[in-house]
Amino acid sequence: MINTKDSSYLEMAYGLAEKAKGWASPNPYVGAVIVRGGTIIGHGFHERPGQPHAEAIALERAGRLARGSSLYVTLEPCVHWGRTPPCVEAVIRAAPKRVVVSSLDPNPIVFQKGVRRLRAAGIDVTVGLLGERNSVLNESYIKYITRGVPFVTLKAALSLDGRMATRTGDSRWISSPETRDYVHLLRGEHDAIMVGIGTILKDDPRLTVRHPQWTGKKIVRIILDSALRLPVQARILTTLAEGQVLVFTMNRASYRKRAALEKRGVEVIAISGQSRPIEAPEVMARLGERGIASLLVEGGSRLLTTMIEEKLADKLFLTVSPRLIGGETAPSILEGEGVRLVRRSWRLRKVSAFPIGDDIIIQGYF
Ligand SMILES: [Zn+2]
Structure with missing residues (x-):
């Protein structure tokens, strides 16, 4: 009763x-x-x-x-x-x-x-x-325990016209400081963050959780880097005390570079296969095996596109700021040819939105 x-x-x-x-x-x-x-x-x-x-x-x-x-x-x-x-x-x-x-x-x-x-x-x-x-x-x-792979949230900061950066790649900062602070709060809820090597080379981010609510939180940082271009001086490698750095690469990547990164404390995981980019489903399976139940993917546009097209993403988290950036080559979260018809587009479910100052936070499920 x-x-x-x-x-x-x-x-x-x-x-x-x-x-x-x-x-x-x-x-x-x-x-x-x-x-x-x-x-x-x-x-x-x-x-x-x-x-x-x-x-x-x-x-x-x-x-x-x-x-x-x-x-x-x-x-x-x-x-x-x-x-x-x-x-x-x-x-x-x-x-x-x-x-x-x-x-x-x-x-x-x-x-x-x-x-x-x-x-x-x-x-x-x-x-x-x-x-x-x-x-x-x-x-x-629920996803991790039933399917053995992490629950994936894609995150991006967009301008009002849907750009993640300008045509020169500048993206600092599209969103307000208050919104970026909120994103750190969100980061802390995850086991791991993943980016493509392009994001590291362009922005040199630390990808740590900088928010008082998450003091002491360790978060695994994952970089997809098929040709092992990660510089040994990258800022992220100075933050290993705040969480492990995992680099996924291809079998044929330089052995010498791999050894140099491992010496710096990075764990390098080689995935077999010839195709570029690295097989994302294989990466998801490996992360599941390591007990990573939730993953926040923070870009760049190519990685976000792969995650959407290969149906690996569960949730989308966007911050939209009142700026217009323009430019035909300025990146968006979904690149490639795009769909031919609106009815073929990806439609999110259970969408919710709320403002932070002049920015708008939108989230929904694939
Ligand atoms: Zn119990």
């Missing part, structure tokens, strides 16, 4: 789960609240990989009072031994009367098994309330 209080306790659990955003990945963001006689007797969220799960923390806090209580958890309790023991067994031992699970865990080794196990132990289980919140909060986890 569902009552209105269930929604508010689950909302609380989601509020806790959100605190893990950008930190717990590649694990899901999960929160839990335990209630007995209208009083919250335990709460928790899964903070980082390797640390206790949300239910385990909440049960620990509740102690013996958990017997006969109601447990609210945003995601189905796990049934497997990972770096921590299965939560479902801890829940059964604590013997709550009722468990309210917002969403089933899409992880095939957990899916439905957690709920089934709880029911088999005689616990009253309710599933599905506010499940759509989990679909948004854990969008990266």
